Amino acid sequence: MKRTVLVCTVGAAVLLGPGAATAGAAGPYGAVPAAHGAPKAAYPVGEVVSDAPLHVRQKPTVYSDVVKVLRPHQRIQLNCQKRGGWVDGNPLWYRIQGYNGWVSARFVHNLQPVRSC
Template identity: 85%
Template sequence: MKRTVLACAVGAAVLIGPAAATAGAAGQYGSLPAQGAPKAAYPVGEVVSDAALHVRQKPTVYSGVVKVLRPHQRILLNCQKRGGWVDGNPVWYRIQGSDGWVSARFVHNLQPVRSC
């Protein structure tokens, strides 16, 4: 009897193990796409600044402002590249749907972002 219960418990752990790991990752960022489902076209980022964030024409703080984003606003990130340093961070994200750049210092990428 004990062997049967142990065998069932081990078998269940083997079957449930990968699903539990996927469920844990899904709980952190919402639902994950099903196997074979298309991925989102662009990674999502969230503004982590306490104040409005300027979207710049070029990846530098000396470039003109083209748009302003609200704190905690979610945006689509087209790609990333090195630009002017902001608080020790040289990475900038190109915003999808806008011809502009934001410093990665103030945007948390929720998914990996490809290089430009």
């Protein structure tokens, strides 16, 4: 039995390439943590949860100029978060990586923790 498992693991590693067996692969007891020093995402990912296009603002307030528009369900990278103008009871805003702008956390679901600015 152990020999079969070892052969399957080695075979999967050969098919998937170097690092495949250690980079979050599932083992017999669940997910195996990524190897020390393995690359990790540079920025947390968020997903737009509004049904309409979402405005990216120059500052974290609804009164600021629009610098870009995001599509519903679009995934974006979140640089950091801070308090700004309240939107539907939520004062948090996310700074968007690469767009030099802010979106209300009310309309973006963070899929990973986001650091404070």
